Amino acid sequence: MRALVLGGIRSGKSAHAEELLSGAPAVRYIATGDPDGDQAWRDRIDEHRRRRGDRYRTVESRNLAGLLRAAPADATLIDDLGTWLTARLDATGAWDDPTVDLSAEIDDLCAAIADVTGDLVIVSPEVGLAVVPATASGRRFADDLGRLNAAVAAVCDTATLVVAGRTLDLQATAAPDAPAAVAAAVQLEPVQLEPVQPAAPRPAPSMPTADLPTVDLDAVDAEVFPAVELPDHRIVDEARARQLQLTKPPLALGRLEELGNWMSACQGVCPPRPLTAPAVVVFAGDHAVATDGVSAYPPEVTAQMVANIASGGAAINVLSRRAGVAVHVLDMAVAADTDPRVSRYKVRSGSGDLRRGESLTIAEARRAVAAGRTMADQLVDSGADLLIAGDMGIGNTTPASVLIGTLTDREPVVVVGRGTGIDDATWIRKTAAIRDGMRYARRYRNEPLALLAAVAGADIAAMAGFLAQAAVRRTPALVDGVITAAAALVAHRMAPGAASWWQAGHLSTEPAHRFALDDLGLAPILDLSMRLGEGTGAVAAVPLIASSIDILTDMATFGEAGVSGGE
């Protein structure tokens, strides 16, 4: 349910909104009002608080789109859009400047509302029925609020007007002559009403990839990456200086401060913009070695999980819905037919035998890297502001361990891990396979494409192209578990400096993961004993990255809050 509740002052709109959420066990209450308002204003807030009781968790923030995207499944009450709009008009200087246009912010808010999956009730004042305000700023507020309410109503399932404690359900379209009739009744010039947009269709949970055009991979260079420019260090200094002004002891928010500074540097602006369109791409593929007992699961699970991810039922879908991340899945070399919408860049049916150095031909490796580059380019071009690499492939911890063992100079017994949960006999077979693969891999340790062809397979090769291109496109990216980290090691050699655009979402239980992250100079954000892959560990870290941005944008400074600083 997405419901807009409109009404005048003391109309009963907040009480009605709370009633709509009376069945929810817990409600996030986003208060947009000025937390530093006068006593009368605080009394009014306290009265609302008393009425709501313990089920409610209050968040005082105006970052509505960011909060909705951070927890789209939470039952949420926003109260109200009028104070949000006032804050935006204040922040942009729009009261005195008629050229300031808030439509991009309103569109962004509506897009976030359209994407929520939990119950959402939004309260907003209705001032359009009153006389036209005498002042320019009063007219500005009434006009912008009218547009905002119409745009939000278009992405809600219901819109209700509350007057004198009574409710009136509003229909999606007005009768054709309604504007003229209303205008005549209040003796105003008829205004041209903007057509009410029909509710934006929810994106199908399945395959946003289908909306991207298919590119000719032979026209994409897979070997020469332009020099990677580093994130802007001057902005890091600016962000550090701002962190020191915020109401907390220096560095008291630890890693969250570093993440916010890094996002500032990647975006080249402090404070950084909120994340609006993070995207994870799950690169899927099978590996010949998996047919010889190196995993706890049979190879057919790869294709079955690709279908599960495409229809929204996997862990990566669940975590991504909560974090507001779009999920793409690409079959790079699954050993079965998959939906054509996910197999457009499929290089072959199952990668070859890494134990013989025959995972791919050089031409196939080129196509796979080109596919990853292309995905990164297309997502960045369509507005993605954080790219996340994910993987799915039974047996793929074996090629990942071969790559990490080779590139960090470790023995097979040190890099081998339990993968999906293998027993001791399988562990012995897997260690032998890693040893055999490393024999071939060593020859190509300084030739990234040949190395990918010999032992990686098409899924890992595509991940390497994806992560390298994210850096080329100056777009921050997240590495997930041991498989994406192996790809990152190769990507960093294809595009030196690329790691400065990456963060490690988490630390997997696979031993080789730490070796790869250490080599790349990446410290994991989370350490939750996860070993699932799919991009899950990285997506689990996205809300923290969003919080690190909020801290730089929303926290009061010592000066603003009147808090005394330390020595």
Ligand SMILES: O=C(O)c1ccc[n+]([C@@H]2O[C@H](COP(=O)([O-])O)[C@@H](O)[C@H]2O)c1
């Ligand atoms: O991300 C990790 O670190 C990770 C660790 C262990 C297993 N996995 C996932 O499990 C599969 C590979 O495990 P295995 O035992 O079949 O090699 C593959 O689909 C990975 O996504 C992933």
Ligand SMILES: Cc1cc2nc[nH]c2cc1C
């Ligand atoms: C069920 C299953 C789901 C997975 N997701 C990533 N790797 C996986 C391996 C298995 C076996």
